Amino acid sequence: xKDPTRTDHRxxxxxxxLVGVILPERAGRVDPYDPLKELHALADAAGAIVVDKxxxxxxxxxxxxxxxxxxxxxxxxxxxxxxxxxxxxxxxxSPSQIREIEAIARCKVLDRTELILDIFASRARTHAAxxxxxxxxxQYTAPRLRGMWTHLERIAGAGGGTGxxxxxxIGTRGPGERQIEIDRRIVGKRIALLKxxxxxxxxxxxxxxxxxxxxxxxxxxxxxxxxxxxxxxxxTGAATLVRDQLFATLDTLTRRWDLGNGRFVLLSDTVGFIRxxxxxxxxxxxxxxxxxxxxxxxxxxxxxxxxxxxxxxAAVHDVLRSxxxxxxxxxxxxxxxxxxxxxxxxxxxxxxxxxAALPISARSGAGLPEL
Numbered sequence: 001x002k003d004p005t006r007t008d009h010r011x012x013x014x015x016x017x018l019v020g021v022i023l024p025e026r027a028g029r030v031d032p033y034d035p036l037k038e039l040h041a042l043a044d045a046a047g048a049i050v051v052d053k054x055x056x057x058x059x060x061x062x063x064x065x066x067x068x069x070x071x072x073x074x075x076x077x078x079x080x081x082x083x084x085x086x087x088x089x090x091x092x093x094s095p096s097q098i099r100e101i102e103a104i105a106r107c108k109v110l111d112r113t114e115l116i117l118d119i120f121a122s123r124a125r126t127h128a129a130x131x132x133x134x135x136x137x138x139q140y141t142a143p144r145l146r147g148m149w150t151h152l153e154r155i156a157g158a159g160g161g162t163g164x165x166x167x168x169x170i171g172t173r174g175p176g177e178r179q180i181e182i183d184r185r186i187v188g189k190r191i192a193l194l195k196x197x198x199x200x201x202x203x204x205x206x207x208x209x210x211x212x213x214x215x216x217x218x219x220x221x222x223x224x225x226x227x228x229x230x231x232x233x234x235x236t237g238a239a240t241l242v243r244d245q246l247f248a249t250l251d252t253l254t255r256r257w258d259l260g261n262g263r264f265v266l267l268s269d270t271v272g273f274i275r276x277x278x279x280x281x282x283x284x285x286x287x288x289x290x291x292x293x294x295x296x297x298x299x300x301x302x303x304x305x306x307x308x309x310x311x312x313x314a315a316v317h318d319v320l321r322s323x324x325x326x327x328x329x330x331x332x333x334x335x336x337x338x339x340x341x342x343x344x345x346x347x348x349x350x351x352x353x354x355x356a357a358l359p360i361s362a363r364s365g366a367g368l369p370e371l
Contacts, residue, residue, distance in 0.1 A: 222301035224272025
């Protein structure tokens with residue numbers, strides 16, 4: 001079977017052109033100065049070298065190539081100009097759209113979801129994380145198998161006479177159709193097996209969380225690269241990996257946080273969130289996020305130096321709701337990276353919108369005693 005997961009992108013050292021399509025419903029949710037800033041950071045995290053960016057504002061998507069024919073031809077010219085290896089869209093594409101764009105651009109095409117899954121796959125270190133990533137990849141791929149085999153159906157439908165290339169009726173029930181059913185069964189069985197194994201891990205996590213009921217538990221949640229791991233290290237003295245990149249942490253880490261006078265809490269660092277995080281990825285990582293779901297207190301860490309801080313707060317709340325975390329769960333908003341703030345006016349607006357939030361700098365230690 002052809003590998004249906006498309007995970008062998010190997011973006012390291014590849015040159016990439018980024019493409020963003022801004023539809024009316026997205027217009028107010030993107031950085032007006034750099035709409036592809038986050039996609040650029042994701043490409044960096046995957047190891048790609050961004051050589052160009054293309055933005056198009058449209059009223060609606062083109063069902064064939066997502067963007068119009070003229071824009072596809074422009075993308076093809078830019079690919080040739082830069083000798084780019086890959087084009088990455090900041091949108092989710094269908095298999096037929098990917099094929100259309102690849103045929104015109106003559107290079108590999110990825111969408112935002114595939115890029116995020118690729119980064120997660122490269123960062124997964126533990127057995128549980130690898131299972132969760134594989135499940136998310138297969139759940140993304142499963143409904144797309146028909147599109148991936150359309151080229152075989154066309155071959156079967158175009159041929160005459162008998163044999164492999166014979167016409168198979170309206171649905172073209174040829175080799176491609178049979179292969180789709182085979183692939184669906186294989187993928188379906190693998191998904192069921194992964195869910196079963198992850199359910200066992202989930203139960204173990206629930207038992208572990210239950211065993212900690214005698215202790216007060218705190219979980220760090222927040223947008224990716226908000227500084228959660230740096231804060232974890234500052235509060236507990238741990239040596240958690242800290243990198244200035246998206247999704248540096250995939251696995252939950254729990255450490256003892258001493259508060260003085262013999263008091264302590266159990267502090268957990270979790271995977272960061274991002275806007276438009278694929279829902280199947282959130283569901284797959286439920287076991288990893290079990291600590292956040294059941295913690296006594298959530299410390300919602302925000303990069304206060306980011307111009308997109310408010311949108312990032314909203315994105316984290318959306319993910320927490322999808323996990324079943326109630327809005328009234330005890331949360332403390334922590335405005336991190338105050339030492340890196342450049343726009344004081346924007347920070348003042350952020351403070352005014354969240355008067356109960358605590359400003360800190362995990363790097364310099366400012367505000368940590370108050371926390």
